[in-house]
Amino acid sequence: MASERYNPREVEPRWQKHWNEAKVFETDNDDPREKYYVLEMFPYPSGRIHMGHVRNYAMGDVVARYKRARGFNVLHPMGWDAFGMPAENAAMKNKVHPKTWTYENIDSMRKQLKSMGLSLDWSREFATCDVEYYQRQQHLFLDMMEKGLVYRKNSKVNWDPVDMTVLANEQVIDGRGWRSDALVEQRELTQWFFRITAFAQDLLDQLDTLDQWPEKVRLMQKNWIGRSEGLTIRWEVVPTNAHGDLKDITVYTTRPDTLFGASFLAISADHPVAKEAAARNPEIAAFCDECRRHGTSVAALETAEKKGMDTGIKVVHPFDPEWQIPVYIANFVLMDYGTGAIFGCPSGDQRDLDFANKYGLPVVPVVMPANASKDEFKITDEAYVGDGIMINSRFLDAMDTDAAFEEVANRLASRFIHDQPQGGRKVNFRLRDWGISRQRYWGCPIPVIHCEVCGVVPVPKKDLPVKLPDDVSFELPGNPLDRHPTWRHVGCPQCGKDARRETDTMDTFVDSSWYYARFTAPWEDAPTNPAAADAWLPVDQYIGGIEHAILHLLYSRFFTRAMRETGHVGLDEPFKGLFTQGMVVHETYSRGEGHGREWIEPAFVRIEEVDGRRLATHIDSGEEIAIGSIEKMSKSKKNVVDPDDILASYGADTARFFVLSDSPPERDVIWSESGVEGSHRFVQRVWRLISEAADTLRSVESKPAKEGEALGISQIAHRTLRAVQSDYDRLGFNKAVARIYELVNALAAPLAQVAAGKADAPTVSAVREAVEILIRLVAPMTPHLAEECWTLLGNTGMVAEAGWPVFDEMLVAENEITLPVQINGKKRADLTIARDADQTSVEQAVLALDSVRMALDGKVPKKIIVVPQRIVNVVV
RNA sequence: GCGGACGUGGCGGAAUUGGUAGACGCAAGGGACUUAAAAUCCCUCAGCCUUUGGCUAUACGGGUUCGAUUCCCGUCGUCCGCACCA
Numbered sequence: 001m002a003s004e005r006y007n008p009r010e011v012e013p014r015w016q017k018h019w020n021e022a023k024v025f026e027t028d029n030d031d032p033r034e035k036y037y038v039l040e041m042f043p044y045p046s047g048r049i050h051m052g053h054v055r056n057y058a059m060g061d062v063v064a065r066y067k068r069a070r071g072f073n074v075l076h077p078m079g080w081d082a083f084g085m086p087a088e089n090a091a092m093k094n095k096v097h098p099k100t101w102t103y104e105n106i107d108s109m110r111k112q113l114k115s116m117g118l119s120l121d122w123s124r125e126f127a128t129c130d131v132e133y134y135q136r137q138q139h140l141f142l143d144m145m146e147k148g149l150v151y152r153k154n155s156k157v158n159w160d161p162v163d164m165t166v167l168a169n170e171q172v173i174d175g176r177g178w179r180s181d182a183l184v185e186q187r188e189l190t191q192w193f194f195r196i197t198a199f200a201q202d203l204l205d206q207l208d209t210l211d212q213w214p215e216k217v218r219l220m221q222k223n224w225i226g227r228s229e230g231l232t233i234r235w236e237v238v239p240t241n242a243h244g245d246l247k248d249i250t251v252y253t254t255r256p257d258t259l260f261g262a263s264f265l266a267i268s269a270d271h272p273v274a275k276e277a278a279a280r281n282p283e284i285a286a287f288c289d290e291c292r293r294h295g296t297s298v299a300a301l302e303t304a305e306k307k308g309m310d311t312g313i314k315v316v317h318p319f320d321p322e323w324q325i326p327v328y329i330a331n332f333v334l335m336d337y338g339t340g341a342i343f344g345c346p347s348g349d350q351r352d353l354d355f356a357n358k359y360g361l362p363v364v365p366v367v368m369p370a371n372a373s374k375d376e377f378k379i380t381d382e383a384y385v386g387d388g389i390m391i392n393s394r395f396l397d398a399m400d401t402d403a404a405f406e407e408v409a410n411r412l413a414s415r416f417i418h419d420q421p422q423g424g425r426k427v428n429f430r431l432r433d434w435g436i437s438r439q440r441y442w443g444c445p446i447p448v449i450h451c452e453v454c455g456v457v458p459v460p461k462k463d464l465p466v467k468l469p470d471d472v473s474f475e476l477p478g479n480p481l482d483r484h485p486t487w488r489h490v491g492c493p494q495c496g497k498d499a500r501r502e503t504d505t506m507d508t509f510v511d512s513s514w515y516y517a518r519f520t521a522p523w524e525d526a527p528t529n530p531a532a533a534d535a536w537l538p539v540d541q542y543i544g545g546i547e548h549a550i551l552h553l554l555y556s557r558f559f560t561r562a563m564r565e566t567g568h569v570g571l572d573e574p575f576k577g578l579f580t581q582g583m584v585v586h587e588t589y590s591r592g593e594g595h596g597r598e599w600i601e602p603a604f605v606r607i608e609e610v611d612g613r614r615l616a617t618h619i620d621s622g623e624e625i626a627i628g629s630i631e632k633m634s635k636s637k638k639n640v641v642d643p644d645d646i647l648a649s650y651g652a653d654t655a656r657f658f659v660l661s662d663s664p665p666e667r668d669v670i671w672s673e674s675g676v677e678g679s680h681r682f683v684q685r686v687w688r689l690i691s692e693a694a695d696t697l698r699s700v701e702s703k704p705a706k707e708g709e710a711l712g713i714s715q716i717a718h719r720t721l722r723a724v725q726s727d728y729d730r731l732g733f734n735k736a737v738a739r740i741y742e743l744v745n746a747l748a749a750p751l752a753q754v755a756a757g758k759a760d761a762p763t764v765s766a767v768r769e770a771v772e773i774l775i776r777l778v779a780p781m782t783p784h785l786a787e788e789c790w791t792l793l794g795n796t797g798m799v800a801e802a803g804w805p806v807f808d809e810m811l812v813a814e815n816e817i818t819l820p821v822q823i824n825g826k827k828r829a830d831l832t833i834a835r836d837a838d839q840t841s842v843e844q845a846v847l848a849l850d851s852v853r854m855a856l857d858g859k860v861p862k863k864i865i866v867v868p869q870r871i872v873n874v875v876v
Numbered sequence: 877g878c879g880g881a882c883g884u885g886g887c888g889g890a891a892u893u894g895g896u897a898g899a900c901g902c903a904a905g906g907g908a909c910u911u912a913a914a915a916u917c918c919c920u921c922a923g924c925c926u927u928u929g930g931c932u933a934u935a936c937g938g939g940u941u942c943g944a945u946u947c948c949c950g951u952c953g954u955c956c957g958c959a960c961c962a
Binding site for chain 1 (some may be wrong): 881895960
């Protein structure tokens with residue numbers, strides 16, 4: 001057989017067409033086989049796919065193809081996370097409608113994904129900006145509203161006065177808008193919220209059940225939810241004429257044990273008491289304004305000095321009517337955590353200590369380490385925040401901190417002021433309700449109507465969808481929906497009078513919070529078909545970037561609960577298995593220094609090795625170029641490799657195989673030209689080895705050898721099968737690749753023999769069987785190559801529809817094993833012995849070894865440790 | 877500051893989670909084939925020594941163990957998440 005080179009440009013489109021025509025990857029909801037739902041986080045249609053997409057979708061595709069071969073009914077869909085700001089930015093910059101821009105991008109990215117040969121069910125594809133999708137999202141919103149999971153409240157936002165829009169925290173850079181460079185203001189706006197805090201405890205508790213999630217992600221979510229157990233304590237205000245009818249101030253604390261160390265109360269500048277004081281006193285008002293101006297940028301927080309201002313108000317210590325404590329307004333107290341008020345215990349909290357030292361407030365140590373001495377224990381510049389023994393705390397003295405906590409909690413619960421307990425146990429969460437209002441055009445319209453008579457009226461479901469108008473302009477700043485001449489004017493659904501539509505649209509995170517459920521029945525009129533959703537969900541394997549560890553995954557977990565409450569699904573947790581893959585990174589190249597530095601794309605750089613060091617030169621000019629650090633592929637550093645170029649020159653199989661090789665999938669993979677060439681060599685090699693022997697192989701039956709010279713061939717094939725299978729089960733793609741290399745290396749010589757006509761009949765049969773195992777092992781990673789080789793061997797049907805091979809226990813089992821023999825923990829010899837040899841015979845055989853006898857030199861060993869089928873250690 | 881992860885050849889990484897450290901790939905060097913190149917194939921490739929052997933090596937220093945890359949304590953370094961959270 002002639003061995004022309006394997007040509008992916010011809011082969012790959014051909015097989016993609018075959019798969020498509022046979023609808024191999026379209027999934028039937030009524031298929032009775034066991035289900036398997038594999039999903040990769042869907043892409044934002046930015047215009048072109050990048051290598052990160054290639055890696056993400058290659059991994060998901062391996063899982064999908066592998067599980068399909070294992071006999072599962074696999075759901076593997078794809079869609080587009082298509083709403084969001086970039087489309088509006090493009091509209092402003094290039095005068096193109098967001099819709100046009102988005103759908104054109106989707107078209108070109110779909111083409112790119114299809115050229116990767118992914119086994120996706122394209123019949124279920126949708127974009128979140130499809131009316132059919134966001135209509136159902138509006139339906140969900142209304143259902144959630146009915147269940148009290150949606151509400152409006154005033155909330156502070158970052159307002160860009162030039163662009164006339166709300167900015168996310170990430171869009172505020174040094175206090176200025178990222179586009180307009182205008183000073184950002186804090187504004188109070190009425191915004192829509194999802195009541196995610198209603199599920200705070202459940203979202204926390206259920207993390208323990210997600211045992212197929214990375215520990216890291218679970219921990220990040222746990223910290224984000226941030227549960228703390230403490231006490232609210234009411235402090236009686238010392239009555240004076242100055243403060244009207246203010247009776248008490250409630251603080252939240254997790255350290256009630258330190259109550260006798262209290263030396264001040266601190267309240268937020270937004271606390272009602274602070275606002276009232278500000279109204280009376282211009283100096284306080286100015287201080288509150290200053291506090292509000294800070295607190296926006298992260299950098300400002302880091303360096304911000306602890307500042308406070310005495311309100312003149314005094315409160316009484318809960319356990320001592322004679323003890324009065326001043327109330328400060330402090331810039332470090334947050335209104336939206338706890339009660340917006342704290343008591344400061346300087347000896348037990350560094351921040352409180354800094355504050356007390358600055359304003360000359362008392363510092364009384366109340367907790368000391370268990371081994372410290374009361375007389376020597378002092379607090380000056382460093383607070384003691386640990387647990388320990390109570391001191392200077394009257395009835396708490398000598399208790400440990402836990403007991404003191406309990407004692408204070410119990411005493412305050414049974415003391416009443418103004419007819420209410422003075423203290424109560426309180427669980428607090430860091431998690432806040434999810435603000436979803438965006439003053440933007442390209443998003444899902446919030447389906448409510450504002451009527452002057454009836455108030456906020458939900459749009460009746462029969463009137464859905466609330467469609468985005470197409471005739472909008474982006475000439476002026478602000479939300480085009482606000483300026484639209486007709487869209488916002490509408491009759492009130494209740495009273496019929498003139499009313500106006502809500503012009504806020506939803507945060508795009510809402511769109512991605514339930515798409516996985518929609519895929520289970522995307523044709524359905526309701527948001528989901530509950531039966532289909534319950535049958536498919538949870539997603540068995542979800543794959544995506546670690547950057548979504550908190551928000552997207554937490555919001556999706558919330559949405560599943562909200563959909564359960566509203567009857568759209570019957571479960572809590574959307575993703576059973578989660579895998580967070582690493583990035584694709586690349587060396588950077590540049591010439592020049594400082595501001596004149598110019599980054600060079602890898603495509604223009606040639607790398608050579610001269611005298612043992614790597615040298616980069618510019619392909620056109622021959623100029624030497626500096627090799628920089630390895631970083632995430634980004635446009636700014638120009639260290640980007642375009643998947644299109646790779647697919648065009650090497651083909652999809654090479655690209656897929658490369659991104660799966662070498663690095664463990666959760667870690668970053670370094671893209672290198674030589675690495676890709678290595679993968680390409682592998683593809684070519686497999687093709688060449690098989691095609692050269694194909695004529696002979698085709699003429700024999702595929703049959704493993706159970707004895708004789710060919711036994712080794714069948715053994716390694718079946719052992720590799722078992723190993724790769726378990727690697728795929730654990731997403732160990734890089735290990736699977738290594739084992740497949742080993743198998744190919746082992747089959748190279750026998751295949752050459754077959755090609756040369758020098759192999760006997762049983763060997764040819766065994767080789768064919770081994771090659772057919774190999775083909776099915778590589779098929780999930782390099783599916784086109786696998787189909788081509790499969791056909792070449794004269795098989796009918798497609799590998800994509802062939803089952804997974806079953807390894808033969810007899811061939812996998814080792815009858816003789818080679819045990820390493822150690823003397824005092826150092827390897828000195830090997831012992832080959834029957835696998836099932838008992839301890840005594842192993843010991844005897846070991847003692848009979850020359851090297852062992854020499855090492856013993858006639859002495860009797862102290863001990864012989866035999867670990868069955870592992871190792872022998874002789875202790876002298 | 878709080879929380880977490882990681883540290884193995886020139887490089888990416890293996891090591892069945894306490895049992896032969898360095899699989900597999902990349903890079904490099906040598907050779908074969910060829911008029912030549914490409915492609916392909918074969919060999920070498922942690923370091924050191926007195927080389928059919930031996931010693932030292934998994935960031936560094938200790939510990940537990942017959943045996944430690946793996947477990948424990950400390951030190952150094954790198955990366956990630958959160959951050960005025962009371």
